[in-house]
Amino acid sequence: MAQPDHLSLAGRRVAFTTPQTTDGGGGYGCRLGTLLRQRGAHPLPVPTIAIRAHEPYRLRPYLLPGALDPFAALAFTSRSGIAAFSRALPSSTSAHLPLSDSASALPFTVAALGSDADLLDSSFLARLCRDAGSLAVLVPDVPTPAGLVEALGRGSGRRVLCPVPDVDGLREPPVVPDFLAGLEAAGWVAVRAPAYTTCWPGPGCAEALVALDAAAPDAIVFTSSAEVEGLLKGLDAAGWSWARLAAHGPVTADGVRRLGIEVDVVSSRFSSFHGVLDALATTFCSQNQLQQSAYSLLFPTNLSPRYIQNVLWIYIQPTQLCRFASSLSFTQFERMVSSTKGKVCVTGASGFVASWLIKKLLESGYHVIGTVRDPGNRKKVGHLWKLPGANERLQLVRADLLEEGSFDDAVRACEGVFHIASPVLGKSDSNCKEATLGPAINGTLNVLRSCKKSPFLKRVVLTSSSSTVRIRDETQQPELSWDETTWSSVPLCEKLQLWYALAKIFAEKAALDFAKENNIDLVTVLPSFVIGPSLSHELCTTASDILGLLQGDTDRFTLYGRMGYVHIDDVARSHILVYETPEATGRYLCSSVVLDNNELVGLLAKQFPVFPIPRRLKNPYGKQAYQLDTSKLQGLGLKFKGVQEMFNDCVESLKDQGHLLECPL
Secondary structure, eight states: OOOOSOOOOTTOEEEEEEEEESSOOOHHHHHHHHHHHHTTOEEEEEEEEEEEEOOGGGTGGGTSTTTTTTEEEEEOSSHHHHHHHHHHSOSSOOSOOSSOTTGGGSOEEEEOOGGGGGGSOHHHHHTTOSOGGGEEEEOOSSOSHHHHHHHHOOOTTOEEEEEEEEEESSOOOTHHHHHHHHHHHTTOEEEEEEEEEEEOOOGGGGHHHHSTTOOOOSEEEESSHHHHHHHHHHHHHTTOOBSOOOOOOSTTHHHHHTTTOOOOOOOSOOSSHHHHHHHHHHHHHOHHHHHHOSOOOOOOSSSOGGGOOSOEEEEOOTTTGGGOOOSBOHHHHHHHHOSSSOEEEESSTTSHHHHHHHHHHHHTTOEEEEEESOTTOHHHHHHHHTSTTHHHHEEEEEOOTTSTTTTHHHHTTOSEEEEOOOOOOSSOOTTHHHHHHHHHHHHHHHHHHHHHHOTTOOEEEEEOOTHHHHOOOGGGOOOOEEOTTOOOOHHHHHHHTOHHHHHHHHHHHHHHHHHHHTTOOEEEEEEOEEESOOSSSSOOHHHHHHHHHHTTOOHHHHTTOSEEEEEHHHHHHHHHHHHHOTTOOEEEEEOSEEEOHHHHHHHHHHHOTTSOOOSOOOOTTOOOOOEEOOHHHHTTTOOOOOHHHHHHHHHHHHHHTTSOOOOOO
16 A cells, blocks of 8 residues: 655654764755754764774775786665765776776676765776776665675675675674675685774764753654663663663664564555655554554564664663663673673684684684784684685774883773783794793783773783793602692792793782783683694794604703693683683693693603604603692583694694695605
8 A cells, every 4th residue: 555655743743763973964864853853853863872083004905006906896785885985985086096907807796775875976987997988886775784695696706895884893794794694605715804983972962852941752763772772871871771672773673583582563665764754643543553662663574674774673661761670781681682792802813722713713603803913814714714604793893012002902892801912932042032922921011001991891811821820849848739729939940041931920920910910800711732723824933842742853842841831722712611600719720631741752752653743752850740720620521632633633733734744754
């Protein structure tokens, strides 16, 4: 049944959430306000999220001369993304454009949704390549990210650049991860580019609704689930909460359904705001329906769920807005809203342990922000982008242990931080003392100072080492089972010039003191010698030492003496376990087995007889008999892999990557 072109909203006070922007543009909030006034309504904008433009340098790696040549498409899901990309493009046409002359001869598509494509004008296209006429502008019939994926068709391994927002201080709505996943499912290699930041504007964002002199609205309109969260955070800051909530973020339906949505009203048109405004006007005509439910929701029914537009409507009876009792706090909402487990930061992301931890975190559904010194170094970080879920839920950002405040941006929106980055030096050398201790201690405190600034932080997990426990004079210690209450002897470490162990001791103690003074929930994990497959083709120090031992080199391993060993997978799982277990506290030793040098080489020679493994190794520390008591970690439910499995996985990885050739003795 056809509806009138214009249904009146005369006299209705309609609040709607809208982003704050730093570029001065009115955005869709301005357009919606105009339409409401045309219908006779009183629009009330409520800025519950903010759009912050990135500095252009964030996108410039993709806009250097020829940088877009490896890509077949450029796909925008928001007007803000196009505006940010346009600001970063060269200011004028030149010979050095992102698409080179040779690449422009190949098909290249620039895609955007609905009226957003108006920004893809001739000026924009001319700053992509000199032959702007060769570019295809794609506007899908269905103006949704899912519609965009369908319009792009099969990717067949081609690359598509997707300028999308970072999310700071809010849960990332599923819209972008789902869009990237849809592209991957269609055979595209989707590359996420940071275009701008969506964040919470602060506790005063709901002032227009909660002010004492504010008139109650007849309706509240949301256009994304992030705006739902932003409003609830604002209401929570003002001491308000909700008895129940009806919400729908059409593209973000999964996250919003966890709020207990009641759907009472359905709009049949969503290609523009007119459809939902008509449905709203129709709803107001039915007072009986308003009395039956204080919450009504509009979304289209004439299309499949994956085509539902990103528009959310909540109706609230005028007399009820100021009367809601509290049974669902924002904290409860926060636990319900996200389809992922939340956002965490991993420092030193390209390292052996950190890479495996990121792998397990992605598998568990976390959104991961990894810090590295150079995110653009594909040799160092390329293996991370091959991990399942990386394109959807991994961000790599630059940070340096020795730069004060360098980790502020990385941890600001995170609930958890895994601090793994630490200098590792292989050979003991008196010249290494200052170079090792300073960065380890100061770097750890630098990260924790950034953590202190984060309003969303729940827990920090610090990677320490069993070397903070096991280096002791056994002749003076009759008990030979060390646990987390034990600390290594600083004088003995000094005497033996074990600067790495000393750095770990001082860094962990400094971290524990800082956390206590600043009320940070800090848990430390103390792995022993970590063994297992490497995700990176570049070998870490421990993997290089194992490789040397398999090839007959005895010098490096002789220095270790009696040592604990643990599988890399167990180390990664232990980090997540202590992070996710509320009652976890203090230090946790992580080690599967403790072996003398000769026990180790005897086992390896038997397990891998084709390699020239020495039959015996010297122990410069004399007779050792200590054990590591890991009952505290096992009490949380961790079961360790055996020594044969960890070394077998390591050897197979070394062979697969070409580091180790299997040849007869």
